[in-house]
Amino acid sequence: MHSNRRSFVARGLAAGTGGAALGFPAVVAAQQTFNWKMTSAYAKGAPFYMEGPGSAVDLARRIDTMSGGRLKIQVFGAGELIPAFEGFDAVRAGTVEMNHANSYFWTGKTFAAQYFTAVPFGLNFQGMNGWLYDGGGIDLWNEVYAPFGMVAMPCGNTGVQMTGWFKREINSVADLKGLKMRIPGLAGKVYANLGVDVKVLPGGEIFPALERGVIDAAEFVGPFQDRRLGLHKAAKYYYTTGWHESATVSELLINKAAWSKLPKDLQAIVENAAAACNVISEGWCQKANSDAMEDLIKNQKVIAKPLPDPVIAALRRETEKVLAEGIKDPLTKKVHDSYFAFKSKYDRWQEVSEEAYHLKVRG
Numbered sequence: 550m551h552s553n554r555r556s557f558v559a560r561g562l563a564a565g566t567g568g569a570a571l572g573f574p575a576v577v578a579a580q581q582t583f584n585w586k587m588t589s590a591y592a593k594g595a596p597f598y599m600e601g602p603g604s605a606v607d608l609a610r611r612i613d614t615m616s617g618g619r620l621k622i623q624v625f626g627a628g629e630l631i632p633a634f635e636g637f638d639a640v641r642a643g644t645v646e647m648n649h650a651n652s653y654f655w656t657g658k659t660f661a662a663q664y665f666t667a668v669p670f671g672l673n674f675q676g677m678n679g680w681l682y683d684g685g686g687i688d689l690w691n692e693v694y695a696p697f698g699m700v701a702m703p704c705g706n707t708g709v710q711m712t713g714w715f716k717r718e719i720n721s722v723a724d725l726k727g728l729k730m731r732i733p734g735l736a737g738k739v740y741a742n743l744g745v746d747v748k749v750l751p752g753g754e755i756f757p758a759l760e761r762g763v764i765d766a767a768e769f770v771g772p773f774q775d776r777r778l779g780l781h782k783a784a785k786y787y788y789t790t791g792w793h794e795s796a797t798v799s800e801l802l803i804n805k806a807a808w809s810k811l812p813k814d815l816q817a818i819v820e821n822a823a824a825a826c827n828v829i830s831e832g833w834c835q836k837a838n839s840d841a842m843e844d845l846i847k848n849q850k851v852i853a854k855p856l857p858d859p860v861i862a863a864l865r866r867e868t869e870k871v872l873a874e875g876i877k878d879p880l881t882k883k884v885h886d887s888y889f890a891f892k893s894k895y896d897r898w899q900e901v902s903e904e905a906y907h908l909k910v911r912g
């Protein structure tokens with residue numbers, strides 16, 4: 550009996566080495582390690598994007614910890630490996646496996662990319678998550694990137710941004726005419742329709758340009774990030790709640806061929822780490838912006854207020870024109886229709902839930 554058992558074990562081991570009977574190949578695959586590179590559109594050390602809770606560096610650290618070191622991601626700030634806005638091409642070519650930025654930087658490659666970052670007058674953070682995770686948004690994102698051999702997922706969110714800093718008060722639509730303003734993306738096209746001279750500058754160049762009067766106005770992110778750049782020292786008027794970026798999504802862009810080579814458990818770790826950073830980064834923004842806004846008003850004597858209603862109405866009208874132009878592209882129309890079908894239902898739900906709470910209950 551003793552020798553029989555020994556021969557059974559021997560047979561089992563032999564079968565295992567020859568095939569999948571004992572799961573050996575799976576064990577070997579699970580122990581394979583991967584060394585990836587992730588670039589960013591933001592400079593090394595930039596809070597929220599590169600450093601701090603839910604940032605690119607935090608995302609890489611979480612993936613390293615959860616995978617027991619099997620997926621190591623080296624993170625590079627803008628300009629360290631490639632220039633700020635070349636992440637799309639680098640991931641597409643497979644030069645790097647991942648890029649951490651915002652999809653609206655790629656609207657020149659595919660206009661539909663705008664919808665996965667922020668649409669002017671669009672969804673808030675909760676609504677955006679509803680559309681992305683449960684309303685088909687992420688599937689559409691991947692459909693848009695399929696021709697480029699890439700996949701994507703949300704990995705951060707600033708929440709609602711601020712309209713921005715203006716050296717002069719804006720009392721009417723006419724006050725926008727001839728104004729030189731730093732404003733990227735689709736919102737730039739909207740302002741341009743109202744006579745704004747639109748400039749696109751990287752974060753680090755905004756303060757000197759505003760201070761020297763090269764530009765008259767600028768938007769960046771929100772109170773914490775804007776104060777860090779010193780924008781309150783160059784312009785006095787801080788126009789509040791951002792019509793142009795109601796919940797700006799950070800994008801984790803991944804080369805599809807590299808993604809396909811990851812075992813399922815490592816893919817799940819990346820997806821879960823990205824979802825964690827999506828929530829954690831937004832939470833950090835709420836705290837950091839609450840503190841910074843109080844300081845800007847109390848100590849820095851900033852004049853903070855919303856844009857006048859007629860200006861907002863004009864911006865809304867021009868946004869509709871810019872979006873109507875974009876949906877001449879069939880894939881953009883597919884994404885647009887999904888986004889706005891979700892939004893119209895969500896808006897009705899918001900009216901009786903979050904909005905009703907803030908207006909009638911919170912006090």
Ligand code: CA
Pocket residue numbers: 710768769770794
């Ligand atoms: Ca912005």
